[in-house]
Amino acid sequence: MIDTKIFSKTDLTDETLKQIAVLLENQNVVAFPTETVYGLGAHVFKEEAIEKIYTLKNRDRKKSLIVHISKIEDVKKVARDIPDAFYILAQKFFPGPLTIILKKKDTIPSIVSESSTIAVRMPNNIYTLKLIELLKEPIVGTSANISNAKNPISAKDVLDTFMGKIDAIIDSGICPIKVPSTIISLVDSYKILRQGSISKDQIDSVLKAIK
Numbered sequence: 361m362i363d364t365k366i367f368s369k370t371d372l373t374d375e376t377l378k379q380i381a382v383l384l385e386n387q388n389v390v391a392f393p394t395e396t397v398y399g400l401g402a403h404v405f406k407e408e409a410i411e412k413i414y415t416l417k418n419r420d421r422k423k424s425l426i427v428h429i430s431k432i433e434d435v436k437k438v439a440r441d442i443p444d445a446f447y448i449l450a451q452k453f454f455p456g457p458l459t460i461i462l463k464k465k466d467t468i469p470s471i472v473s474e475s476s477t478i479a480v481r482m483p484n485n486i487y488t489l490k491l492i493e494l495l496k497e498p499i500v501g502t503s504a505n506i507s508n509a510k511n512p513i514s515a516k517d518v519l520d521t522f523m524g525k526i527d528a529i530i531d532s533g534i535c536p537i538k539v540p541s542t543i544i545s546l547v548d549s550y551k552i553l554r555q556g557s558i559s560k561d562q563i564d565s566v567l568k569a570i571k
Contacts, residue, residue: 394483
């Protein structure tokens with residue numbers, strides 16, 4: 361049993377977020393908030409911790425994880441051949457509930473994504489963005505639940521499942537949107553893979569403006 365550290369809003373200073381960043385550096389798993397759901401996260405290059413996420417969730421290894429960044433330019437750490445459309449959409453919707461599929465850099469561990477692509481988003485949560493900034497590398501993650509269980513929209517939802525199994529949780533309250541992010545692919549051609557809180561019409565209107 362792990363001593364799960366719970367960090368509430370009143371605890372979340374730069375100093376405590378640095379402590380959480382150290383946990384991630386040391387191959388640990390942390391639950392973090394976004395605007396949509398809580399996630400289980402690991403350092404993008406710490407494969408032992410990423411393996412823990414799959415095990416904790418009972419998740420199929422063929423299902424890729426999502427890379428979370430704190431700055432748009434950090435996409436270059438994980439993706440290659442990045443199209444202009446990514447930057448246009450990121451300027452409009454990041455930070456926010458949009459996940460974009462791009463071509464994966466060869467340096468990304470296959471445990472993050474077995475395919476040639478990578479999923480990238482910038483969550484709209486000040487604490488998670490600051491954590492990623494302090495870590496100086498992206499966080500890879502997925503929803504903090506057992507696969508196919510209900511979406512975790514509060515720290516309580518996460519702790520009910522993972523108390524004593526993860527190293528820490530950042531509790532910033534209830535997720536304001538409560539719906540998973542919209543997922544689109546910009547590999548070869550644009551297509552929507554999952555409809556979320558950002559609509560196809562919203563995305564289309566931005567992309568039409570650059571054609």
